[in-house]
Amino acid sequence: MNEKTVTFIVDGKEIKARPEQTIMKACDEAGVYIPRLCAFKDLSPFGSCRVCTVKVNGRPQAACTQPVGEGIVVESQTAEIQQIRRNIIDMLFVEGNHFCMFCEKSGNCELQAMAYRLGILAPKFPYMFPVRGVDASHPDIFIDWNRCILCARCIRTSCEIDGKNAYGFIGRGPHKRVATNSSAGLKGTDADVSDKAPANCPVGSLMYKRIGYAVPIGCRLYDKNPIGSDIEMKKTT
Amino acid sequence: MQKPKIATASLAGCFGCHMSLLDIDDRILKLIDLVDFDKSPVDDIKEFTGRCLVGLIEGGCCNEENVRVLQEFRKHCDILISVGDCAIDGGLPALRNGIPLKECLTEAYITGPTVYNPSGKIPSDSEIPLLLDRIYPCHEVVKIDYYLPGCPPPADTLWQALTALLSGKPIDLPYELIKYD
């Protein structure tokens, strides 16, 4: 190897990485999965969901934005961190209205899959049952705000991959939500069915119309294998 | 020795979770060996005959009757389990949670496109339990000890949970048996 490398420790395992990598990227390459929702392979890091929280030399950091460093000691699968991750997933469930039983994304949903992976049977926090709407104005795409987790994957995909700016955040704090780049809603934007943005939404919030429930139960993405298995599979190679 | 007793109830649910319990197929015979059913739609016993080890609750609380039944279950059961998404998060009925009750009833009985109601009134009979302002997940009304999610939860989930409890072990479901749909 002629490139410069740094070596660091994750949960007792030694990992080599390139100095410009984030902890998450380096761990992915080494077959160590760190749970995540807002981080996505082809998009710039964002750091909003905090599911990837780890401790770096004892200090909490988001693995998706924190760069590696020579000799750092990263804790990821500790009881404390796993509990924090479960709490964050619980928060996302109670913040919105996630009725998985009729959701088109069920089985392929990353939020649901993360809850499965972390063994969550029911959120410990009270449901907020917020009143949120749906934007079905566009012929091929819809937004169901009930399920949005504010990860900005649609915003980033539209800008970084689709070369558009169809979405953005408005409001602040608990009133924050995704909005479209037009006062007329989705139909007023240049979003179209060839966009990648709906495909990159982790949940059933930004979706292509008319392709729900296409895959039978049992054959969906996370029916058999937990989210992150693809990364962990690399361990053996 | 007396067998431990199980009670079940369907509150604001569709009986899907009870169907799933019956879906344990021939294992139901083993279950009968292990337990007696007390108050339950399965045996049509209407009132508790004594203390139960386990109560299985399907559905959330949408009316005062649901609340009464649930509270009674809490009083009679050592272990109370929310079975299925409706019990856990209200499920489909909870779609009305953002809508004021008056609007729901008006649309359902007066203005809805398929409604035929010449009286133009929302029915009110003392036999009809009063609706709550919204659907309440069971654990908002009483303490719940375990949750078995799914719509309905897979039969294997119910079987594993019950057998674990009956043998005094903690419920530890494998990945494939935790489902929210």
Add this chain to the structure above:
Amino acid sequence: MTAYNETIVKDICRRFGNERSRMMDVVKEVQTSFGHVPNEAMDAIARALSCPRVEVQSLVSFYAFLTERPKGNIIIRLCDDVIDRMQGFDRIADAFKEELGIGIGETTTDGKITLEATPCIGMCDQAPAALINDVIVTNLTKDAAREIVAGLREHGDPQRLVKRLGDGNNAHELVRAMVVNNVRRKGDVIFGEGKPSDGLKNALAMSPVEVIRAVKTSRLRGRGGAGFPTGIKWEFTRAAKDETRYVICNADEGEPGTFKDRVILTEKADLLFEGMTIAGYAIGAQAGILYLRAEYVYLRPYLEHALAERRKSGLLGNKILGHAGFNYDIRIQMGAGAYICGEETSLISSAEGFRGDPKTRPPFPAQKGYMGHPSAVNNVETLCCVTRILERGAGWYAQMGSNGTSGTKLLSVSGDCKIPGVYEIPFGITLKEFLAMAGAEDAAAVQVGGPSGQMVGPAEFNRIICYDDLATGGAIMVFGPQRDLLWVVSRFMEFFVEESCGYCTPCRVGNVLLRRKIEEVRAGKCDPAAIAYLEDLGQTVKIASRCGLGQTSANPVLTTLKNFRPLYTARMKENEAGMQMTFDISAAVRDAEIIAGRKSANF
């Protein structure tokens, strides 16, 4: 107020060079013209600044003082901070509501006056207070409220409500505010003696590296709350490779209970601007930005004037004090109502014309700050200390204060004390000594550092005010034995819920959940398990949040759980029957009872 007119919007944009980064200023002026930022204006601004429309809406919808919907020409914003509430907010609010015939959040039917509530406006020492457009009114009474409404109805000019002017520069013709300074104790640094411009002259006689060394020798640490060593921050900023660098002064002062920067800005503006200039010289910056919170806009004309005077005297501009190659100027960036913008990276986002979202670190502002260039962000008081350090020497400064912490600190005290106001004290005194100064000997609890700090009780009053023990950005809120501390906690949580930017999950959702649980505890509806729930939830918010707001927002809960646990347990009861005490069946069936016209048969 004018009807919508696209030419006006275009003109405003042009005046700011159609610069995307000046969107805050553009939007504020558009709002001044039309009373709100209409839908069409957002499209027009987007076209002029060549950015997506949603970015304009994103900004407008973020700030409390910007609005997409029409409001009255006059907006009355009542400060509803805990201190104001303790001093009669409810009575005053009722008087305003009665006189105006509207509730909070509403506009009078003639469309002229809007009544709102707003978090701490930095006037806790003269509460209850309110902001009427740009004008501050203090020490409100019911009668004053009635007079205000009558006056506004009659002449519609908030400035005419100011009948008597405050002390010092509050009476300056460019300020004309009824605000009083309440400076109770002058120390040797901020309120010490000194000769104007000596600090700057001394600095320019040294090399920038020597200036930084002097600041390091003084052991000055940031006064904005985090306490980072100023010299080291400057060293990093100077070391970052770039041609362009910025000095940013953080005058967002939004932490409830903090109002010491207000007094500095009023009385010591030149001390501050001199410090900003020294900082510019030290780090090699060409420009400085004073980020001023919207609530302090009444000080802006005066501050602009002070800057203009400095330009005239050669203290800003090209070749400052004849020093070839040192060209530096300062501009003021107004905020628009967002506590989060006091967080340095949010402040930078805001100054760049975006919503005030914090930025991902690294890179730190010292590496990539304003517009991507290395920037040193410092608090108002910190920069004033710098001037004195250069004026009177690092050694002089370093020998003041305690072992670990050099210098003096401005504390702003409010609440249940006899002498609220601003005190310049040497670091190293105990909280108890300080409370005696402020006439707060019988305090039952003291919130040190504002809601994001800690609530301490008498058992901790012997602790020392310094960075290594009781650190504070300046707020000391005193609560007497008659106060319900859990009520205080719940108000603080309400503040954080509303002020979270919403970027990250734990802060956006966690604070809402904490507030809810505290309310349940207060209502006596919890069993002892609620303590573990609050601790677990609070820790998650603290550990996993992305910026300093979320990392400290659980402190009201966590520090009272630590120091005042009996307050919690006293309101809890065992729950053997297993019924949820939070479930209220009579409330749940009430709607149905009304609709059916009969009472529940079951309950």
